[in-house]
Every structure is written in C-alpha cells, then in structure tokens.
Amino acid sequence: LGGEKAGRRRAGRPRAGQEPLTRGRILEAALKLVDQEGIAALSMRRLAAELGVDPMSIYHHLPGKQAVLSGLVKSVFAEMRVPSAGDKGWQDRVRDFARAYRDLARAHPNLVLQIVSDTAAAAEAALEASEPLYQALDAAGFPPHMVVRAADLVVDHVHGFALAWVTGFSGRFNDQPGMLETFEALFERHPDDSFPAMRRVFGALTEEEMHPDFEFGLDVLLAGLRDVAGDHGERTSNPR
Amino acid sequence: LGGEKAGRRRAGRPRAGQEPLTRGRILEAALKLVDQEGIAALSMRRLAAELGVDPMSIYHHLPGKQAVLSGLVKSVFAEMRVPSAGDKGWQDRVRDFARAYRDLARAHPNLVLQIVSDTAAAAEAALEASEPLYQALDAAGFPPHMVVRAADLVVDHVHGFALAWVTGFSGRFNDQPGMLETFEALFERHPDDSFPAMRRVFGALTEEEMHPDFEFGLDVLLAGLRDVAGDHGERTSNPR
DNA sequence: ACCTGAACACCGTTCAAGT
DNA sequence: ACCTGAACACCGTTCAAGT
Numbered sequence: 001l002g003g004e005k006a007g008r009r010r011a012g013r014p015r016a017g018q019e020p021l022t023r024g025r026i027l028e029a030a031l032k033l034v035d036q037e038g039i040a041a042l043s044m045r046r047l048a049a050e051l052g053v054d055p056m057s058i059y060h061h062l063p064g065k066q067a068v069l070s071g072l073v074k075s076v077f078a079e080m081r082v083p084s085a086g087d088k089g090w091q092d093r094v095r096d097f098a099r100a101y102r103d104l105a106r107a108h109p110n111l112v113l114q115i116v117s118d119t120a121a122a123a124e125a126a127l128e129a130s131e132p133l134y135q136a137l138d139a140a141g142f143p144p145h146m147v148v149r150a151a152d153l154v155v156d157h158v159h160g161f162a163l164a165w166v167t168g169f170s171g172r173f174n175d176q177p178g179m180l181e182t183f184e185a186l187f188e189r190h191p192d193d194s195f196p197a198m199r200r201v202f203g204a205l206t207e208e209e210m211h212p213d214f215e216f217g218l219d220v221l222l223a224g225l226r227d228v229a230g231d232h233g234e235r236t237s238n239p240r
Numbered sequence: 241l242g243g244e245k246a247g248r249r250r251a252g253r254p255r256a257g258q259e260p261l262t263r264g265r266i267l268e269a270a271l272k273l274v275d276q277e278g279i280a281a282l283s284m285r286r287l288a289a290e291l292g293v294d295p296m297s298i299y300h301h302l303p304g305k306q307a308v309l310s311g312l313v314k315s316v317f318a319e320m321r322v323p324s325a326g327d328k329g330w331q332d333r334v335r336d337f338a339r340a341y342r343d344l345a346r347a348h349p350n351l352v353l354q355i356v357s358d359t360a361a362a363a364e365a366a367l368e369a370s371e372p373l374y375q376a377l378d379a380a381g382f383p384p385h386m387v388v389r390a391a392d393l394v395v396d397h398v399h400g401f402a403l404a405w406v407t408g409f410s411g412r413f414n415d416q417p418g419m420l421e422t423f424e425a426l427f428e429r430h431p432d433d434s435f436p437a438m439r440r441v442f443g444a445l446t447e448e449e450m451h452p453d454f455e456f457g458l459d460v461l462l463a464g465l466r467d468v469a470g471d472h473g474e475r476t477s478n479p480r
Numbered sequence: 481a482c483c484t485g486a487a488c489a490c491c492g493t494t495c496a497a498g499t
Numbered sequence: 500a501c502c503t504g505a506a507c508a509c510c511g512t513t514c515a516a517g518t
Contacts, residue, residue, distance in 0.1 A: 021502085044492060054503050056493085065492065116400075117353055119407040127426055127435065134437035144444035149456045152404065156457070159403055160356075160396025167359040186367055195367065197374035204384035216389045216468075217396070224464030228456075261483085284511060294484050296512085305511065 021053055023061045027071045031108075034072065038110045042068070069114055070121030076111060077125030080104045082132040091222050093136035098154055098218055101129070105162035112166040116159045130155075142229060150225055157217055164212055179210045261293055263301045267311045271348075274312065278350045282308070309354055310361030316351060317365030320344045322372040331462050333376035338394055338458055341369070345402035352406040356399045370395075382469060390465055397457055404452055419450045 029050050034042050044065055048055040062068050082100045085093050105112050115122060133154060137147040183202050187195060202210075269290050274282050284305055288295040302308050322340045325333050345352050355362060373394060377387040423442050427435060442450075 043490085045490085056504080057502050059493080060501060113353070113357055116403050117407050119404070123422070124426060127423075127438070131435050131438055134435075134441055138437040138441060144441045145449040147441045148445065148450065149453055150460075152452055153397075153457050153460060156400025156404055157393075157396060158400070160398070160400035163356050163399055163403075164359070164392065164396055167357050182363070183367075186364060195371050195374075197378040198367070198371055201374055201378060201384045201387045205388065209385040210388065212392055213389055217393050220390075220393060220461060220464035220468050222464070223467035224460035224462070227463035227467060228460050283509085285509085296485080297483050299512080300482060 021051065021057055021061060023071070026051065026058055026061055026068070027075055030068050031072055031075065031111075034110050035108060039114065044068075070118060072111060073115055073118050073121040074125045076104060076108050076115070077122060077129055079107075080129045082129070085132065085135065090136045090140035093139070094133065094154060094222065095218055097130075097133040097136065098158055099214075101155070101158045102162060102214060105158070105166070109166045112162050116163060140225075140229070142225075146229065153221060153225075157221060161212065161214055161217060168212075180205065180207050261291065261297055261301060263311070266291065266298055266301055266308070267315055270308050271312055271315065271351075274350050275348060279354065284308075310358060312351060313355055313358050313361040314365045316344060316348050316355070317362060317369055319347075320369045322369070325372065325375065330376045330380035331466075333379070334373065334394060334462065335458055337370075337373040337376065338398055339454075341395070341398045342402060342454060345398070345406070349406045352402050356403060380465075380469070382465075386469065393461060393465075397461060401452065401454055401457060408452075420445065420447050 026047070030042060030047055033047060033050060044058060045055045047068070048058055051058075058068075062071060080100055083096045088096070105115065108115075119126075130151065133151050134147060137150050142150060180202060183198075187199055187202075266287070270282060270287055273287060273290060284298055285295045287308070288298055291298075298308075302311060320340055323336045328336070345355065348355075359366075370391065373391050374387060377390050382390060420442060423438075427439055427442075
C-alpha cells in the first residue's frame with residue numbers, strides 16, 4: 001500500500017539520469033496527494049514514498065511539514081487569476097474577484113480548510129491576489145476605512161461559503177439525495193411544537209431551493225455596500 | 241510533563257470513593273485541554289493522562305477521537321443563548337443571533353476551526369441554535385427560499401469573521417503591534433508601482449481602522465437584505 | 481460492566497553517518 | 500551538497516485479558 005513509485009535509492013548525490021529533488025517537485029507531489037486523497041493523507045513519510053525518496057530528504061528543501069502546507073497554500077494562490085477590469089463598474093469587478101476566489105477554493109476542496117485558516121502563509125500570496133478587489137472598491141469612491149472593511153466582508157463571505165460547500169459535500173449535508181430528508185429526520189426526533197419557523201420554511205422548499213447560492217450572497221453584499229456607502233461613504237465617482 | 245493529576249490506577253470497577261468515568265467528565269476535560277493548550281494538544285493519550293485513566297478507558301464512553309471532537313462541538317453549541325425576541329424587529333433579532341454565535345466562537349477560539357468545519361456534528365446542535373434566526377427572517381416576511389439563503393448568508397459571515405479573528409490572533413496578523421507594519425514590510429519587498437490601490441488605502445489608515453468590524457458587516461448584510469427583499473421578496477408584514 | 485496493558489501500524493523530526 | 504537510516508518520542512485503535 002505504499003505507492004508503485006520506486007524502490008530504495010542509495011545515499012549520495014542523485015545519479016546523472018534522474019531528476020533531482022526540488023521544492024517544486026515536492027509541492028507538486030504534495031498537491032496531487034492532497035487533491036486526490038485529502039489532507040489527512042499528506043504525511044512526510046507518505047510524500048517521500050510518492051517521490052521515491054527517503055523521508056528525510058524532503059527536509060533539505062523544506063524545513064518541515066508546516067512549510068509544505070504553507071507552500072501548498074502559496075502555490076494555489078499563485079494560480080488565481082482575476083479577470084481584468086476592462087471598463088466594468090466596481091460592482092462587476094467585485095463579483096469577478098469573489099468568483100475567482102471561490103473558483104480557487106472549488107479547484108482544491110481538500111485544501112480549503114488550510115487556505116482559510118493559514119492566514120500567515122496566505123498573507124503574501126493573498127496580497128497579490130487581492131489588489132483587484134481593492135482597486136474595485138477604491139474606484140467605487142469608498143473612503144479607505146470602508147474599503148478595508150468591505151474587502152474583509154467579501155473575503156469573509158467567500159470563506160464562509162467555501163467552508164459550507166466543502167464540508168457539505170464531504171460530510172453528508174449537501175449530499176445528492178436529501179438535505180431536506182436529513183432535516184425532516186431531525187425534526188421527527190423532536191416535539192411537534194419545536195422549531196416552528198424552521199419546519200415552516202423547510203416544509204415549503206424543494207430540494208433544489210436548499211442549495212446554497214453564491215450569487216445571492218453577492219447581490220446582498222453589493223446592495224448593502226451601495227446603501228451603507230450613502231451613510232458613511234461620501235461616494236464621489238463612477239456612475240457606472 | 242504529563243499532568244500532575246494522578247498515578248496509575250488498577251483495573252476493574254472504580255472503587256467506591258472515586259467518581260466513575262463518564263462522557264460528561266471526558267468532554268469537560270477535553271474542552272479544558274483545548275481551551276488552554278489548543279486543538280493539537282488533544283490526544284486520546286493526553287486526555288486520559290489528564291483524567292488519571294488508561295487511554296483505552298475512554299473508548300468505553302466515546303467510540304473514538306472523532307466522537308470526542310464532535311462531542312465538544314455539540315457541547316459548546318448547547319451553551320449558546322440567543323436573547324429572546326421580545327418585541328424587537330427582525331433586524332435586531334438577526335443581530336442578536338449573529339452576535340450570540342460570534343460570542344460562542346470568541347469563547348472557544350481553539351475550537352473555531354472544528355466548529356466551522358464539522359457541520360455533521362454541528363447539524364443537530366446548530367438546529368436548536370438556529371431557530372431564532374429563522375424566526376426573525378420568517379417574521380420579516382421573506383419567502384421560504386429567501387429565508388434559507390439569508391440564514392446561510394448570516395452564518396457564513398459569522399464563520400468567515402470568526403476564522404479571520406481566530407487565525408489573526410494566533411498567527412501574527414491582528415497582533416498588537418502592527419498589522420500596518422506587516423503590510424508595509426510586504427510592500428517594501430515589491431516594486432514601487434505594484435499594488436497601487438492597497439498602498440493608497442493602507443497608507444491612509446490608522447492601526448485602529450485596520451481592526452475587523454463585526455457590526456459593519458451586519459449593517460451591510462441587513463441593508464442588502466432589505467434591498468433584495470424588495471426585488472424578489474414580496475414583503476408582507478411587520479412594519480417595525 | 482468497566483477498566484487495563486501490550487501490541488500494531490503509523491506519525492514528525494533530530495542526529496550522525498554515508499557518498 | 501545532498502541524501503540516508505536508525506532512533507526518539509509521540510500518535511489512534513484493536514484485541515485479549517484482568518477484576
């Protein structure tokens with residue numbers, strides 16, 4: 001059950017024919033492992049086996065497991081591409097950013113927990129990725145303190161959504177057959193007069209209407225920002 | 241470095257004088273351990289040592305480590321208290337829920353990652369806790385499909401905020417001296433013409449204005465919900 | 481019934497050694 | 500310089516045994 005990769009190698013420099021171990025090759029293998037088998041499958045020993053190498057060899061390129069995880073977060077952030085602004089209005093640009101970030105999470109579901117929790121690692125990479133968001137909010141004419149808060153809000157929302165999505169489909173919550181049934185089963189184990197609002201709401205819903213809706217969240221956030229900007233914001237520019 | 245708790249015990253029933261091991265005592269000790277030393281400190285062996293018991297004894301009350309973690313999530317949810325509705329309007333009731341949920345996260349920072357990611361465990365406990373939120377949104381006159389989406393939105397936002405808060409202060413991000421300095425240090429390692437919007441925004445900010453603001457997020461969300469309700473919602477009731 | 485102890489199959493990482 | 504192997508101090512969990 002190791003990997004069909006390679007037999008034991010001899011100590012010393014790599015021989016002429018074989019490609020040497022590098023940070024890049026290690027992270028590539030680690031990402032593949034995490035994407036395919038989940039974060040729990042990533043151990044230094046397993047990773048080494050996958051690379052056909054002694055576990056300790058990895059430590060010459062990355063200082064430890066934490067560094068492997070951080071490296072993974074950085075490399076997926078580096079992949080993130082926000083569509084160029086063009087002549088779009090600030091709201092569409094905020095949407096573009098939020099969707100690009102969501103897509104990053106969607107591309108690596110097994111890494112989402114790491115992405116949203118390892119801010120230290122994400123900080124530098126996220127800096128690069130966040131500039132378009134700050135440009136959009138700045139272009140909207142919000143004052144600086146509102147720009148940061150609005151940016152936090154958008155990012156927090158993507159995090160919350162990604163988390164719900166990822167735990168939903170690995171747990172049994174957003175599963176194919178039956179979030180509604182899950183709820184009804186829960187209701188049945190409680191007195192009839194408990195949870196009146198939830199019973200009423202879920203009772204009136206189809207399975208499809210249960211699915212989380214990323215765009216709805218964006219609509220609400222943007223409408224809210226327009227509104228609140230009026231109070232605190234002294235909006236100045238960009239009619240579009 | 242174990243714990244100053246107890247020496248080895250003998251096999252067999254607990255003696256008359258000592259309190260027997262129970263699910264409750266185990267979870268209590270586990271929560272204390274997690275609160276004080278973090279989630280990484282929670283191992284079955286360490287937990288057993290803390291209880292003065294053989295590691296395997298725990299398995300007679302909880303089927304495994306996953307069950308301990310789920311039990312922890314459930315017990316903190318059980319502590320959650322949302323202020324009663326009184327004659328407050330739906331928006332204040334949504335605020336009450338969101339604040340209560342945030343406070344739960346704030347009370348157990350080391351458990352936040354577990355809370356936001358273990359939806360399976362949270363489902364039942366969260367059901368109980370979420371009824372006030374559904375009542376508020378239902379009372380607002382939103383149609384059922386909007387109630388679930390609005391509820392998801394509020395919960396996702398609290399999750400995102402809690403995550404940012406918890407990783408902020410355990411990493412070095414929201415740290416006492418200097419989020420702003422951290423950013424400036426990052427900027428200095430990049431070309432002068434990079435990140436124009438972020439440089440402008442952060443340049444105009446005081447340290448205090450950097451701090452995340454939970455209430456701002458709530459303001460935006462509620463304003464957005466009022467707005468969007470007008471489009472899709474056929475609001476019917478509760479002028480207040 | 482409830483608790484224990486040895487054992488199994490793993491971990492991450494240090495350190496001294498090989499080439 | 501780069502890789503290795505044994506060793507250390509941990510893990511979660513199974514299983515047979517104690518009282």
